[in-house]
Amino acid sequence: MALAVTYSPALAQVDHSQMDHSKMDHGKTEKTDEKGHGDHSGHDMKPKPAPQLKPVKSGPPNAADAIWGEDAMRASRKALYNEHGNMSLYWFQGDRLEYRAREGENGYLWDVQGYYGNDTDKFWLKSEGEGSFGEEIEQAEVQALWSHAIGPFFDLQAGVRQDFHGPERTHLALGVQGVAPYHLEIDIAGFVSNKGDVTARIEGEYDHRLTQKIILQPRAEINLSAQDIPELEIGSGVDSIEAGLRLRYEITPEFGPYLGIEQEWKLGGSRDFAIADGQDPSVTNYVIGVRFWF
């Protein structure tokens, strides 16, 4: 049983661009073939080659072109493919928007991100910042990244980071973000600044469901530096560690207020800078905030 697939539906038809569809007797056509094989041989027209249609062994499926015309099909065919797998969408998340009660001046923090793109390629924006009320902002940055899927669970992200605090810095950023085993959400990035400073940041957080709505979220962040950066009061090695625990109530999956505690330690050279500056290198924050996305 070997039927060669050499017969093109395009060839089975006639050149429809020149056909008068109104005169086609579809009824008669189909009745000539009671098995309904769509055999349009009932047309009393000599089939002739239709060079504008591609042969059947390659190219897009084109049987409909022979019936409705290539032009009529073009837009809907494009939409068909686009609507089945090629969607782009936006997402914005305020992961941490919080008030931080602590010794001395209380503070605030934001940590937001968002993207626009498809399954594998996205434009990704991130912004983080913190400070104490009544003082100059401590840290503020925005990252603009291209994010590309490198596996089922991880994206590679590359782009720039702009700092808006202290001496202005622009960095090149390269990192990976995704979901590690145990649903651990990971964001690891390395930065090279316009002054040649090399730093890195490792963030991990995990949503542990206590119930469908109450979520306990441990979170850790480690900042690293390859060199002393006195201007920024950063020492080489491990610059700082943050460890936090937040208890969130998801009123909806999109909106969840939380309470928590977070401990920050400055270490090594950064610790010395902090002490010399009269700051406490170890700070405990009692936080209240909200996580949301849309």
Place this chain on the structure above:
Amino acid sequence: MTKAFNNSLADPSRRTFVRSLASLAALASLPMPAWASGKMGHKMGGALRNGMDEVAGPNVHLHIADGMFRTDNRSGHGIGLNGTIPGPLIRLREGTRANLMVHNMLGEDSSVHWHGLLLPFQFDGVPGLSFPGIKPGGNFTAKFDVRQSGTYWYHSHSGLQEQMGHYGPIIIDPEGKDPVEYDREHVILLSEFADMHPHQIMKKLKVAEGYFSQQKTATFDDYNMNAEERLMWGRMRMMPTDIADVSAPTYTYMINGHGPADGLELPFEPGERVRLRFINGSAMTFFNIRIPGLPMMVVQADGQNVQPTEVDEFQIGIAETYDVIVTPKAGTFALAAESMDRSGMAQAALTSQPGKSAIFPELRDPPLLSMVDMGHGGMAEGGHDGHGGSGHSGHGSMAQGKMDHSQMDHSKMNHGAADKPEPAMDHSAHEVGGMRMRDTSLLPASVDVNAGVDMVAMNPQDRMGYPGLGLDNVPHRVLNYEMLRALKPDHNTREPDREMELHLTGNMERYMWSFDGKKYSAVKDSPLRFSYDEKVRVKLVNDTMMAHPIHLHGIFFELVNGAGHAQPKKHTVIVQPGSSATFDATFNEPGDWAFHCHLLYHMHAGMMQTVSVAFPEKAGQ
């Protein structure tokens, strides 16, 4: 033989409702309903009624228009046909020539696909594939010879309109005597209604895995799983509760457009043989169907008559149809259609005493995925006979949350049944409990390995004998595919000309779905091509942890279920998680046909392909 089509909630005027717009238009003195006059349009002026009327062929007019729809306490934007959700029952007769005229009164393109009907491909109703679609204000006529009988349905193939109500039943009465004898019939069209726009649903599926589930595992849950099992699922970055992507309470489950609170009644007279024509017209929901106290004789599947087989429950996948005969004595019976994840239920009372309400069973405990669903089938039992329905009983307890693989001896796992020789287990990085979750070396070269493939079934089993998730250890008779036997065992007399294997692939986290790792948006120039009249044995391997109802347009395939010459013909087959299913198809309907997962959002995410069947060669060419 009485064929009382009665959509009950019996408003008598509804029964006498004008049967087609053609006759309605002829009676100019009658006021035109909103859907017929075009006033509803996309201004959403009108309301869509629950339930459906009947329009008899061969000439049928369908008007697609949107409006507000309400059921239970939920109301929202819907799309109906001829002013109702579902759209009207289209009644055709075998041997006639159907003339189905579709009018699009929406503000966007639309279409109607005649699900399960044999017809020339250009009338199949898939925009961009079989025709250009129907523009706003435009119309389209499908004319074809009706050469089959049975229970079918129709629905939009444009965007996500199907979720909003764009579907309805089709019954084709046979030309001669119906081998199924019955006194009364009821269409049971199952679907869901959400007041959330389907584009919003799609977005939430994409950005927030598990968004719609209220049954996820948590520290304080009722699942009988130990810490080790919970950790194993976490390590895999998968959820054992990933059973329905969208579920209640986002969905209200409906029968014939009525949510449970509507109290839908389906009347009968005691002693009648009642034919129930079940159609799963939902976008995303597998249903478990029971009528406690009333055995069901299954007589038809996907419109094709089967040898009668009696069951107490059956699972119906999206787009499947089953006809059953029940012979109830006087009384009121609860027709319960429980969603597979057991988050909700569609309900109707089958009653000989109108007004007497039925007592519906409670929702049963939600099931959990098992090791077999991860593609590690056969391991617990060692060897496997390929079509082992009964062999799966060993997993019954797992489905109830006792995933007892702590007691398994992994070293004795029998990989002999796998398609390919297994390399020695190297306990590499991706392993979980000694099992690799994504060993892409097991995939044939035809599969594109990319970020859209998060799992590879290590040892996929054919599960034709599996009754469906959560039904493998219920204490009564449940239908499975091995029980389906064609009533006329006259086919499957030819050996397949060739075999092919297709993999169902996905990524839960990113909500990507595809065949062979390639989303539809990525395969535009390479359809699945078949010679005319070629018979091909197609093996579908499910490399995901979800059940996929796979539908082929325009051509019935035969399930390879061990029934020999009585292999049942179907248009839709459920491929169980981590498992395989095989069908034989004779590609004798030329043209381009859609082939896709009938989970609406899976299809929308890319789980679709084109089947291109060559035209027959003609003499003298």
